[in-house]
Amino acid sequence: MNLGERIGLLALLLGVAGGCSSMAPEDDTYTLIFGNRGGGGGGGGGGGDTGATPREELPPAWQCLETPQPAADRDETRIQYRVPIVDFESQPANPRPVPELVVEVCDTITCDPPLPACPAGATPAARQQCVTVTNLPGPPPVVYQIDLPWNFSNGYLKLTAPNYAEMNYILGGPMIGAPEGGPLVIGLAIPVLTLAARANAYRDVGVADGQDATGGVLAVRALDCVRRIGNLSPMIPEGNRAAEVTVEAQPSAPPAPAVAWSVSGNNVFSQDNLLTDARGVAGYLNIQGGQLGVTARAPVGVTYPDTTQTFRLRGGVITLAELRDGLGVWGQ
Numbered sequence: 001m002n003l004g005e006r007i008g009l010l011a012l013l014l015g016v017a018g019g020c021s022s023m024a025p026e027d028d029t030y031t032l033i034f035g036n037r038g039g040g041g042g043g044g045g046g047g048g049d050t051g052a053t054p055r056e057e058l059p060p061a062w063q064c065l066e067t068p069q070p071a072a073d074r075d076e077t078r079i080q081y082r083v084p085i086v087d088f089e090s091q092p093a094n095p096r097p098v099p100e101l102v103v104e105v106c107d108t109i110t111c112d113p114p115l116p117a118c119p120a121g122a123t124p125a126a127r128q129q130c131v132t133v134t135n136l137p138g139p140p141p142v143v144y145q146i147d148l149p150w151n152f153s154n155g156y157l158k159l160t161a162p163n164y165a166e167m168n169y170i171l172g173g174p175m176i177g178a179p180e181g182g183p184l185v186i187g188l189a190i191p192v193l194t195l196a197a198r199a200n201a202y203r204d205v206g207v208a209d210g211q212d213a214t215g216g217v218l219a220v221r222a223l224d225c226v227r228r229i230g231n232l233s234p235m236i237p238e239g240n241r242a243a244e245v246t247v248e249a250q251p252s253a254p255p256a257p258a259v260a261w262s263v264s265g266n267n268v269f270s271q272d273n274l275l276t277d278a279r280g281v282a283g284y285l286n287i288q289g290g291q292l293g294v295t296a297r298a299p300v301g302v303t304y305p306d307t308t309q310t311f312r313l314r315g316g317v318i319t320l321a322e323l324r325d326g327l328g329v330w331g332q
Contacts, residue, residue: 014128058300061242064225064325065302071113076126079148080173081185084141085159088191095141098192103144104158105131106168109290109312111158118147126150129182140187148175153331156312156319159190165198170311170321175331185331188221188240193318205259205271207286215257215286216313220247222280222296223324241280246272246300249284250308258287287313296323 058066085103086095104114118130124147134149146157153173160166169190192287193201198217202208209213222245253260262273262282274282284292293310297303304323311321 009262031035033137047137050331051288057138059228061224062298062300062302065298065300074176076150077177077183078124078126078150079152079177079183079185081107081146081148081171081187082136082143083146084143084189086189086191087194088281089197091189091191097142097190098161098164101159101161101164101192103133103146104160105133105146105148105152105155106158107152107155109314114158115149115155124149146251151176157190158194161192163194165193165318166196166314166316167192167318167320168312168314170319172322172327173331174329177330179326179330188322190320198318202285205261205285207257207259213316215288216315217283217285217318218287218292218294218311218313219283219318219320220280220294220296221320221322222247223322224298225325228260241278242298243276243278243280245276245280245282245323246274246297247282248274248297250295251293254284254287254289254292259285261285288315294321294323312318 006233047270060331084095085101087098090096104111115129115131118128118132124130124132127149129149131149134145134147136143136145151173152171152175155171155173155175157169157171157305158166158171167190169187175185178185185187191270221240222242223240224242226240247262249260260272260274260282261284262276276282291312293308295303295308305325309321309323309327311319313319
Protein backbone atom coordinates (compact mmCIF):
# COMPACT_ATOMS: atom_id res chain seq x y z
CA MET A 1 0.00 0.00 0.00
CA ASN A 2 1.42 3.41 -0.94
CA LEU A 3 1.40 6.52 1.25
CA GLY A 4 -1.60 8.03 -0.48
CA GLU A 5 -3.62 4.91 0.16
CA ARG A 6 -2.61 4.86 3.81
CA ILE A 7 -3.45 8.46 4.56
CA GLY A 8 -6.83 7.95 2.95
CA LEU A 9 -7.50 4.94 5.14
CA LEU A 10 -10.29 6.07 7.38
CA ALA A 11 -11.90 8.06 4.61
CA LEU A 12 -12.45 4.79 2.83
CA LEU A 13 -13.32 3.09 6.10
CA LEU A 14 -16.34 5.35 6.26
CA GLY A 15 -17.53 4.44 2.80
CA VAL A 16 -16.77 7.69 0.95
CA ALA A 17 -16.55 6.88 -2.72
CA GLY A 18 -15.25 9.34 -5.28
CA GLY A 19 -15.91 9.04 -8.98
CA CYS A 20 -18.56 6.33 -8.69
CA SER A 21 -20.85 5.66 -11.60
CA SER A 22 -24.49 6.63 -11.20
CA MET A 23 -26.95 4.08 -9.89
CA ALA A 24 -30.49 4.50 -11.20
CA PRO A 25 -33.44 3.02 -9.28
CA GLU A 26 -34.07 0.48 -12.03
CA ASP A 27 -30.52 -0.91 -11.74
CA ASP A 28 -30.28 -4.45 -10.36
CA THR A 29 -27.74 -3.49 -7.70
CA TYR A 30 -29.89 -0.56 -6.55
CA THR A 31 -32.87 -2.88 -6.23
CA LEU A 32 -30.81 -5.45 -4.33
CA ILE A 33 -29.82 -2.98 -1.62
CA PHE A 34 -32.73 -0.60 -1.46
CA GLY A 35 -35.63 -2.74 -2.65
CA ASN A 36 -38.64 -0.65 -3.64
CA ARG A 37 -38.18 1.81 -0.83
CA GLY A 38 -38.84 5.43 -1.72
CA GLY A 39 -37.22 8.60 -0.40
CA GLY A 40 -38.28 10.67 2.56
CA GLY A 41 -37.18 13.03 5.26
CA GLY A 42 -35.71 11.97 8.57
CA GLY A 43 -37.55 12.03 11.86
CA GLY A 44 -36.09 12.51 15.25
CA GLY A 45 -35.64 14.59 18.32
CA GLY A 46 -35.07 18.30 18.68
CA GLY A 47 -33.24 20.89 20.67
CA GLY A 48 -30.75 23.59 19.91
CA ASP A 49 -28.14 25.96 21.28
CA THR A 50 -28.88 29.52 22.29
CA GLY A 51 -27.86 31.85 19.49
CA ALA A 52 -28.38 29.25 16.76
CA THR A 53 -29.96 30.14 13.46
CA PRO A 54 -33.76 30.49 13.89
CA ARG A 55 -35.58 27.39 12.73
CA GLU A 56 -37.39 29.15 9.89
CA GLU A 57 -34.01 30.26 8.51
CA LEU A 58 -32.33 26.87 8.67
CA PRO A 59 -31.56 25.23 5.31
CA PRO A 60 -33.60 22.08 4.63
CA ALA A 61 -30.63 19.84 5.40
CA TRP A 62 -30.68 21.04 9.03
CA GLN A 63 -34.31 21.86 9.83
CA CYS A 64 -34.88 18.53 11.55
CA LEU A 65 -32.51 19.56 14.35
CA GLU A 66 -35.04 22.19 15.43
CA THR A 67 -38.22 20.35 14.47
CA PRO A 68 -38.89 17.39 16.78
CA GLN A 69 -40.77 14.54 15.13
CA PRO A 70 -41.79 11.70 17.42
CA ALA A 71 -41.69 8.17 16.12
CA ALA A 72 -44.91 7.20 14.39
CA ASP A 73 -47.01 4.33 15.63
CA ARG A 74 -45.82 1.14 13.95
CA ASP A 75 -47.08 -2.38 13.72
CA GLU A 76 -44.75 -4.73 15.52
CA THR A 77 -42.78 -6.60 12.91
CA ARG A 78 -39.24 -7.84 12.54
CA ILE A 79 -36.75 -5.40 11.04
CA GLN A 80 -34.61 -6.12 7.97
CA TYR A 81 -31.35 -4.19 8.22
CA ARG A 82 -29.62 -4.19 4.81
CA VAL A 83 -26.01 -3.07 4.51
CA PRO A 84 -22.99 -3.62 2.24
CA ILE A 85 -19.95 -5.00 4.12
CA VAL A 86 -16.72 -5.08 2.13
CA ASP A 87 -12.95 -5.13 2.33
CA PHE A 88 -12.21 -1.42 2.64
CA GLU A 89 -9.09 -1.51 0.45
CA SER A 90 -11.23 -2.67 -2.46
CA GLN A 91 -13.31 0.50 -2.39
CA PRO A 92 -14.64 2.34 -4.23
CA ALA A 93 -14.08 0.86 -7.67
CA ASN A 94 -14.22 -2.88 -7.05
CA PRO A 95 -15.81 -3.76 -3.69
CA ARG A 96 -15.16 -7.33 -2.71
CA PRO A 97 -16.21 -9.49 0.20
CA VAL A 98 -14.32 -9.96 3.44
CA PRO A 99 -13.15 -13.59 3.43
CA GLU A 100 -14.63 -15.70 6.24
CA LEU A 101 -16.52 -12.72 7.67
CA VAL A 102 -18.60 -13.47 10.75
CA VAL A 103 -21.48 -11.07 11.51
CA GLU A 104 -22.85 -11.21 15.05
CA VAL A 105 -25.50 -9.05 16.71
CA CYS A 106 -24.74 -8.01 20.28
CA ASP A 107 -26.50 -6.24 23.12
CA THR A 108 -23.62 -6.20 25.61
CA ILE A 109 -20.14 -4.70 25.32
CA THR A 110 -18.51 -8.13 25.53
CA CYS A 111 -20.95 -9.77 23.08
CA ASP A 112 -20.89 -12.77 25.36
CA PRO A 113 -23.05 -14.30 24.12
CA PRO A 114 -24.30 -12.73 20.87
CA LEU A 115 -27.95 -13.02 20.00
CA PRO A 116 -28.58 -16.59 18.79
CA ALA A 117 -29.54 -17.52 15.26
CA CYS A 118 -33.25 -17.94 14.65
CA PRO A 119 -34.33 -21.57 14.20
CA ALA A 120 -34.01 -22.67 10.59
CA GLY A 121 -37.31 -22.95 8.79
CA ALA A 122 -39.25 -21.21 11.56
CA THR A 123 -40.92 -17.80 11.52
CA PRO A 124 -39.71 -15.97 14.63
CA ALA A 125 -42.04 -13.73 16.59
CA ALA A 126 -41.61 -9.97 16.24
CA ARG A 127 -39.76 -9.59 19.55
CA GLN A 128 -38.06 -12.99 19.62
CA GLN A 129 -34.42 -12.35 20.55
CA CYS A 130 -32.77 -14.08 17.63
CA VAL A 131 -31.22 -13.00 14.32
CA THR A 132 -30.87 -14.28 10.78
CA VAL A 133 -27.92 -13.10 8.67
CA THR A 134 -28.24 -13.54 4.92
CA ASN A 135 -25.65 -12.76 2.26
CA LEU A 136 -27.88 -11.53 -0.55
CA PRO A 137 -27.03 -12.85 -4.03
CA GLY A 138 -26.31 -10.42 -6.82
CA PRO A 139 -23.66 -8.08 -8.22
CA PRO A 140 -21.17 -6.17 -6.05
CA PRO A 141 -21.17 -4.74 -3.48
CA VAL A 142 -21.58 -7.62 -1.05
CA VAL A 143 -24.87 -6.96 0.74
CA TYR A 144 -26.00 -8.51 4.01
CA GLN A 145 -29.55 -8.57 5.28
CA ILE A 146 -29.84 -8.94 9.04
CA ASP A 147 -33.23 -9.85 10.42
CA LEU A 148 -33.56 -8.18 13.84
CA PRO A 149 -36.16 -8.36 16.59
CA TRP A 150 -38.62 -5.49 16.77
CA ASN A 151 -37.51 -2.68 19.10
CA PHE A 152 -33.93 -4.00 19.41
CA SER A 153 -32.12 -1.20 21.22
CA ASN A 154 -28.58 -0.06 21.97
CA GLY A 155 -27.00 -2.95 20.13
CA TYR A 156 -24.24 -3.31 17.60
CA LEU A 157 -22.87 -5.52 14.86
CA LYS A 158 -19.64 -7.34 15.67
CA LEU A 159 -17.63 -8.02 12.51
CA THR A 160 -14.68 -10.41 12.66
CA ALA A 161 -12.55 -12.24 10.10
CA PRO A 162 -9.04 -13.76 10.05
CA ASN A 163 -6.34 -11.09 9.58
CA TYR A 164 -8.86 -8.26 9.93
CA ALA A 165 -9.30 -5.81 12.79
CA GLU A 166 -12.48 -6.43 14.74
CA MET A 167 -15.13 -3.80 14.08
CA ASN A 168 -18.20 -2.86 16.10
CA TYR A 169 -20.87 -0.95 14.21
CA ILE A 170 -23.28 0.85 16.54
CA LEU A 171 -26.94 0.39 15.64
CA GLY A 172 -28.43 2.71 18.25
CA GLY A 173 -32.06 2.14 18.73
CA PRO A 174 -34.78 1.25 19.00
CA MET A 175 -34.89 -0.55 15.66
CA ILE A 176 -38.50 0.02 14.56
CA GLY A 177 -38.06 0.66 10.83
CA ALA A 178 -37.15 3.49 8.50
CA PRO A 179 -38.35 7.03 9.32
CA GLU A 180 -40.40 7.12 6.13
CA GLY A 181 -42.05 3.84 7.02
CA GLY A 182 -41.59 0.13 6.45
CA PRO A 183 -39.42 -2.50 8.14
CA LEU A 184 -36.50 -2.20 5.69
CA VAL A 185 -33.63 -0.08 7.05
CA ILE A 186 -30.70 0.78 4.77
CA GLY A 187 -27.25 1.20 6.33
CA LEU A 188 -24.25 3.04 4.95
CA ALA A 189 -21.50 0.73 3.71
CA ILE A 190 -19.25 -0.81 6.36
CA PRO A 191 -15.72 -1.45 5.09
CA VAL A 192 -13.57 -3.67 7.32
CA LEU A 193 -9.81 -3.09 7.72
CA THR A 194 -7.06 -5.65 7.70
CA LEU A 195 -4.69 -5.57 10.68
CA ALA A 196 -2.00 -4.14 8.41
CA ALA A 197 -4.30 -1.36 7.21
CA ARG A 198 -5.19 -0.42 10.77
CA ALA A 199 -1.50 -0.29 11.71
CA ASN A 200 -0.82 2.02 8.77
CA ALA A 201 -3.64 4.33 9.87
CA TYR A 202 -2.14 4.58 13.35
CA ARG A 203 1.28 5.43 11.99
CA ASP A 204 -0.14 8.07 9.65
CA VAL A 205 -1.47 10.05 12.61
CA GLY A 206 1.69 9.67 14.66
CA VAL A 207 0.81 6.69 16.85
CA ALA A 208 3.71 4.28 16.80
CA ASP A 209 2.01 0.96 17.44
CA GLY A 210 -1.09 0.35 15.39
CA GLN A 211 -1.50 -3.11 16.88
CA ASP A 212 -1.87 -1.85 20.47
CA ALA A 213 -4.55 -4.12 21.90
CA THR A 214 -5.27 -1.75 24.80
CA GLY A 215 -6.36 1.21 22.66
CA GLY A 216 -9.64 1.56 20.85
CA VAL A 217 -10.68 3.56 17.79
CA LEU A 218 -13.82 5.67 17.55
CA ALA A 219 -14.78 6.69 14.00
CA VAL A 220 -17.77 9.03 13.78
CA ARG A 221 -19.85 9.85 10.71
CA ALA A 222 -21.72 13.13 11.11
CA LEU A 223 -24.94 13.13 9.08
CA ASP A 224 -27.43 15.85 8.20
CA CYS A 225 -31.23 15.58 8.05
CA VAL A 226 -31.37 14.13 4.54
CA ARG A 227 -32.24 10.45 4.41
CA ARG A 228 -33.39 10.04 0.83
CA ILE A 229 -31.92 7.22 -1.23
CA GLY A 230 -29.82 8.75 -3.98
CA ASN A 231 -28.26 7.57 -7.20
CA LEU A 232 -24.65 8.55 -6.58
CA SER A 233 -23.47 5.07 -5.69
CA PRO A 234 -24.85 1.64 -4.82
CA MET A 235 -23.27 2.04 -1.37
CA ILE A 236 -24.02 5.64 -0.40
CA PRO A 237 -27.46 7.04 0.35
CA GLU A 238 -27.24 10.56 -1.06
CA GLY A 239 -26.86 13.64 1.11
CA ASN A 240 -26.22 12.07 4.49
CA ARG A 241 -22.66 13.14 5.30
CA ALA A 242 -22.31 16.59 6.81
CA ALA A 243 -19.52 19.14 6.39
CA GLU A 244 -18.38 21.74 8.93
CA VAL A 245 -19.73 19.78 11.87
CA THR A 246 -17.84 20.25 15.11
CA VAL A 247 -17.41 16.93 16.89
CA GLU A 248 -16.47 17.11 20.58
CA ALA A 249 -15.79 14.50 23.22
CA GLN A 250 -17.79 14.98 26.43
CA PRO A 251 -17.25 15.92 29.17
CA SER A 252 -13.66 16.31 27.97
CA ALA A 253 -11.31 14.86 25.38
CA PRO A 254 -9.83 11.46 26.21
CA PRO A 255 -6.33 11.75 27.69
CA ALA A 256 -3.12 10.88 25.88
CA PRO A 257 -2.15 8.68 24.12
CA ALA A 258 -5.50 9.21 22.31
CA VAL A 259 -5.20 11.28 19.12
CA ALA A 260 -8.05 13.26 17.53
CA TRP A 261 -8.35 13.36 13.77
CA SER A 262 -10.57 14.37 10.88
CA VAL A 263 -10.29 13.55 7.19
CA SER A 264 -9.94 16.32 4.63
CA GLY A 265 -11.28 16.36 1.09
CA ASN A 266 -7.90 15.30 -0.30
CA ASN A 267 -7.77 12.19 1.93
CA VAL A 268 -5.29 13.65 4.44
CA PHE A 269 -5.73 13.17 8.18
CA SER A 270 -5.57 16.30 10.31
CA GLN A 271 -4.47 15.60 13.85
CA ASP A 272 -6.28 17.32 16.72
CA ASN A 273 -8.94 18.63 14.37
CA LEU A 274 -12.52 17.51 14.87
CA LEU A 275 -14.20 19.74 12.27
CA THR A 276 -15.56 17.68 9.39
CA ASP A 277 -15.43 18.50 5.71
CA ALA A 278 -17.76 17.06 3.06
CA ARG A 279 -16.74 13.56 4.14
CA GLY A 280 -18.34 14.10 7.55
CA VAL A 281 -15.65 12.07 9.28
CA ALA A 282 -13.87 12.60 12.61
CA GLY A 283 -12.84 10.62 15.66
CA TYR A 284 -10.13 9.43 18.01
CA LEU A 285 -7.41 6.80 17.74
CA ASN A 286 -5.80 4.87 20.58
CA ILE A 287 -8.45 5.57 23.21
CA GLN A 288 -7.84 4.07 26.62
CA GLY A 289 -11.03 3.29 28.53
CA GLY A 290 -14.37 1.63 28.08
CA GLN A 291 -16.54 4.44 26.74
CA LEU A 292 -16.52 7.91 25.25
CA GLY A 293 -19.26 10.53 25.04
CA VAL A 294 -19.43 12.56 21.82
CA THR A 295 -21.59 15.49 20.77
CA ALA A 296 -21.76 17.43 17.51
CA ARG A 297 -22.73 20.96 16.46
CA ALA A 298 -23.99 21.68 12.96
CA PRO A 299 -22.54 24.57 10.91
CA VAL A 300 -25.75 26.53 11.57
CA GLY A 301 -24.91 26.54 15.28
CA VAL A 302 -27.47 23.93 16.32
CA THR A 303 -26.47 21.01 18.51
CA TYR A 304 -27.59 17.59 17.37
CA PRO A 305 -30.61 16.14 19.22
CA ASP A 306 -29.99 13.98 22.27
CA THR A 307 -26.93 16.20 22.92
CA THR A 308 -24.33 13.60 23.89
CA GLN A 309 -24.13 10.04 22.61
CA THR A 310 -21.98 7.69 24.68
CA PHE A 311 -20.37 4.89 22.74
CA ARG A 312 -19.00 1.72 24.29
CA LEU A 313 -15.43 0.95 23.25
CA ARG A 314 -13.11 -2.04 23.43
CA GLY A 315 -9.35 -2.16 23.18
CA GLY A 316 -8.04 -3.16 19.76
CA VAL A 317 -11.50 -2.72 18.20
CA ILE A 318 -12.65 -0.12 15.68
CA THR A 319 -16.01 1.27 16.78
CA LEU A 320 -17.92 2.90 13.93
CA ALA A 321 -20.80 5.15 14.99
CA GLU A 322 -22.96 7.89 13.55
CA LEU A 323 -24.22 11.19 14.93
CA ARG A 324 -27.46 12.32 13.36
CA ASP A 325 -31.01 13.41 14.00
CA GLY A 326 -33.23 10.68 15.39
CA LEU A 327 -30.51 8.30 16.58
CA GLY A 328 -32.39 7.54 19.79
CA VAL A 329 -35.77 7.39 18.05
CA TRP A 330 -35.20 5.26 14.97
CA GLY A 331 -31.90 3.47 15.43
CA GLN A 332 -29.54 3.38 12.45
